[in-house]
Amino acid sequence: MRLYLAVIAVLGTVLPVAARDVTASVQWDMTTPPGAETVTVVLNSAGDLLAQQRLDADPDSNTATHSFTALPRQAGSLQAGLVLDGQLLAQSARLQLDGRSAAPELALHPILALGFRSLWACDDDTVLTLAPADQGLRAITPQPARVFLEHDNDSYIADDGTTLHDDGPHITLTASDDAAPVTCARIPAQPVLPINAFAADESWQIELGLEQALITLPRPDGDQDIVDQMKARRTSDGALVFDTDAMSLRLTDEYCLLDNAAIPYPVSAVLTRHVSSVVSRGCAGAPLRLLQGRTWYVDSLFGIRHGPNIPDLTLEVANGQISGRLACNLYVGQAAIVDGALSFTELGTTRLACPTAQRNLELRFLDALEHADGFDIGNRGELILRSGPVTTLTARRR
Numbered sequence: 001m002r003l004y005l006a007v008i009a010v011l012g013t014v015l016p017v018a019a020r021d022v023t024a025s026v027q028w029d030m031t032t033p034p035g036a037e038t039v040t041v042v043l044n045s046a047g048d049l050l051a052q053q054r055l056d057a058d059p060d061s062n063t064a065t066h067s068f069t070a071l072p073r074q075a076g077s078l079q080a081g082l083v084l085d086g087q088l089l090a091q092s093a094r095l096q097l098d099g100r101s102a103a104p105e106l107a108l109h110p111i112l113a114l115g116f117r118s119l120w121a122c123d124d125d126t127v128l129t130l131a132p133a134d135q136g137l138r139a140i141t142p143q144p145a146r147v148f149l150e151h152d153n154d155s156y157i158a159d160d161g162t163t164l165h166d167d168g169p170h171i172t173l174t175a176s177d178d179a180a181p182v183t184c185a186r187i188p189a190q191p192v193l194p195i196n197a198f199a200a201d202e203s204w205q206i207e208l209g210l211e212q213a214l215i216t217l218p219r220p221d222g223d224q225d226i227v228d229q230m231k232a233r234r235t236s237d238g239a240l241v242f243d244t245d246a247m248s249l250r251l252t253d254e255y256c257l258l259d260n261a262a263i264p265y266p267v268s269a270v271l272t273r274h275v276s277s278v279v280s281r282g283c284a285g286a287p288l289r290l291l292q293g294r295t296w297y298v299d300s301l302f303g304i305r306h307g308p309n310i311p312d313l314t315l316e317v318a319n320g321q322i323s324g325r326l327a328c329n330l331y332v333g334q335a336a337i338v339d340g341a342l343s344f345t346e347l348g349t350t351r352l353a354c355p356t357a358q359r360n361l362e363l364r365f366l367d368a369l370e371h372a373d374g375f376d377i378g379n380r381g382e383l384i385l386r387s388g389p390v391t392t393l394t395a396r397r398r
Contacts, residue, residue: 020070020071020102021067021068021069021070021071021102022067022068022071022075022078022097022102022103022104023065023066023067023068023102023103024040024065024066024067024068024078024080024103024104024105024106025063025064025065025103025104025105025106026038026040026063026064026065026066026080026092026106026108027062027063027105027106027107027108028062028063028082028090028107028108028109029062030062030082030089030090030110032057032058032059032060032061032062032082033059033084033089034059035084035085036056036057036059036082036083036084036089037054037055037056037057037082037083037084038054038055038057038064038066038080038081038082038083039052039053039054039055039080039081039083039185039186039187039188040052040053040066040068040078040079040080040081040106041078041079041080041121041187041188042068042071042075042077042078043075043076043077043078043079043094044074044075044076045074045076045077045316045318045319046292046293046294046295046316046318047190047292047293048127048294049121049127049187050071050072050074050075051068051071051072051075052121052187053066053067053068054185057082066080071097075097076096076097076318077094077095077096077097078094078095078097078104078106079091079092079093079094079095079106079188080092080106080108080188081108081113081186081187081188082108083185083186085168085169086166086168086169086170086171086185086186087186088113088115088118088186088188088189089110089113090108090109090110090112090113091108091109091112091113091188091189091191092106092107092108092109092112092188093112093191094190096319109210111193111210111229111232112191112193112210113191114191114192114193114232114234114240115189115190115191115192116131116192116238116240116252116253117129117130117131117140117189117253118130118131118186118189119186119187119188119189120171120184120185120186120187121184121185121187122173122182122183122184123182123183123184124182126141126142126182127141127142127187128141128142128171128173128184129141130171131238131253132236132237132238133147133148134237135149135150136148136149136150136156137156137164139158139164146158146159146160146162147159148162148163148164151163154166154167160175160176161175161176162174162175162176169185170183170184170185171183171184171185172184190289192240192251192267193208193209193210194207194208194209194210195208195251195267195284195285195286196208196284196285197249197251197267197269197271197282197283197284198269198282198283198284199271199280199281199282200258200259200280200281200282200283201280203217203218203280204216204217204218204271204280204282206242206249206271208229208230208242208249209229210229211228211229212226212227212228212229213226213227213228213229213230213242213244214226215227215244215247227244230242230243230244230249231243231244238252238253239251239252240252245274246273246274246275247271247272247273247274248271248272248274249269249270249271249272250269250270250271250272251267251268251269251284252267252268252269252270253266253267254267254268255268255290255377256268256269256282256283256284256285257283257376258283261340261374262340262341262342262373262374262375262386263287263337263340263341263342263374263375264287264290264375264376264377265283265284265285265287266284266285266286266287266289266290267283267284267285268281268282268283268284269281269282269283269284270282286337287337287342287375288317288320288335288336288337290375290377291317291335291375291383292317292318293397294397294398295314295315295316295324295397295398296314296315296316296324296383296395296396296397297312297313297314297395297396297397297398298312298313298314298315298365298393298394298395299382299394299395299396300391300393300394301313301361301364301365301368301392301393302364302368302390302391302392302393303391310327310361311325311326311327311328311358311361312325313325313326313327313361313362313365315369315383315395317335320334320335320336321333321334321335322334322335322344322369326349326361326362326365326366327354327358327359327361327362328352328353328354328355328358328359328362329349329350329351329352329354329362330349330350331347331348331349331350331366332347332348332349333345333346333347333348333369334346341373341374342372342373342374342375342385343373344369344370344372345370347366347369347370349362349366365393367392368385368392368393369385369392369393371387371392372385372386372387372392372393373386373387373388374386374387374388378394380396381396381397382394382395382396383395383396
C-alpha cells in the first residue's frame with residue numbers, strides 16, 4: 001500500500017534537522033599513549049565526511065570533548081577514534097544524530113578498530129579509502145580505483161606514476177605531474193563488528209559482539225556456547241581472523257552469494273575446526289550495507305532504458321529507510337531483509353501535480369521497488385533489483 005504525504009512531512013523525513021551545535025563526549029577504557037590524538041567526524045546519511053576535529057589526547061585522561069558549531073542540515077551521524085602514528089587504537093560505532101541530544105557520548109573500543117579498509121581525510125577535501133592488495137595497497141576512492149605496488153621504504157607507486165608514502169601519522173600522495181602533494185590523516189571507518197556469520201548449509205552460526213561471541217554448532221542438546229570475545233587479528237592480506245582454542249573464523253571483504261539466494265552478503269566467511277580440520281564456508285554481514293552509501297540513479301525500469309531527457313529517479317538507503325526523488329515528487333519507505341529476501345514497504349510520496357507521462361514513470365518506479373525481492377551488485381558496481389528472475393530496475397552511482 002502506498003501513502004500520500006504532505007510535502008512538509010516528507011521533507012521532514014528525508015532531511016535531517018536544521019543546523020545546530022553539538023558537543024560530543026569521547027571516552028575509552030585503555031591506557032592513553034603519549035602522542036595519541038582523538039578524531040571525531042561528522043557524516044551525512046551516505047557516510048560521506050562533512051566535518052572533522054582532531055585533538056591531542058591527554059596521556060593522563062581517558063576522555064575528550066569535541067565541539068561542533070552550526071552543523072549542516074545534512075549531518076546524520078558522529079564517529080570518533082583514538083589514533084597514534086596513523087593507526088586506529090580504538091574507535092566508536094556510528095552514532096545517529098536524531099536532533100534530541102546536543103551532548104552525545106561516544107564510547108571507543110579497540111575491537112571496533114578492526115576493519116577491512118582504512119579511511120584517510122586528505123587536505124584536498126577528498127577521502128582516501130585503502131585496502132590491502134597483493135604486494136601493495138588498493139586505493140578504492142577517490143576514483144578511479146588504483147593499485148599501489150610496494151616500491152621502497154614505506155613508499156608505493158601506481159601505474160600512472162602516482163606515489164604513496166606512509167610516514168606513520170600521515171599518508172602523502174604525489175602525482176607524476178607537477179601538482180602539489182596531497183597529505184591525508186587517518187579517520188574512523190565503518191566497523192566490522194558486531195557481525196553475524198553463518199554456514200552455507202546452516203550447520204553453524206556465530207554472532208560476534210563487542211564483548212562476547214555466541215556460537216551455535218551441531219550438538220545433540222541443540223544448545224549454544226557463549227564465550228568471551230574471540231581473539232581477533234588481521235592478516236597481511238586484509239582478512240580478519242577470530243580464534244578460540246577449538247576453531248578459527250576467517251572473514252574477508254568479498255561478496256558472498258548462497259546457492260539459489262535472492263541477495264548477496266557483503267562478507268565471506270570460512271570456519272575451521274582445529275581438532276577435526278573441518279573447513280566450512282559461509283557468509284556474514286548485513287546485505288543492506290551493500291545498498292547504503294551514495295545515491296543510486298536509475299538506468300532502466302523493467303528493461304526499458306532511462307533516456308537522457310527523462311527526469312532522474314533516485315534511491316538512497318540508510319538506517320533501514322529508503323528515500324529519493326521521483327519525476328515530480330519525493331518518496332520515503334522502509335527497507336528490510338525478511339526471510340532472506342529484500343523488502344521495500346510503507347512507500348509514501350508527496351502529491352504534487354505531475355504531467356501524465358512523468359506520473360506514469362513514477363508509478364513504474366514505485367512498482368519496481370514494491371515488487372523487488374532480491375538484488376545483486378554487478379561487475380561494474382551497478383545495482384540490479386529483481387523480482388524473482390525478472391530485473392525490475394538497474395541503477396548506478398555517479
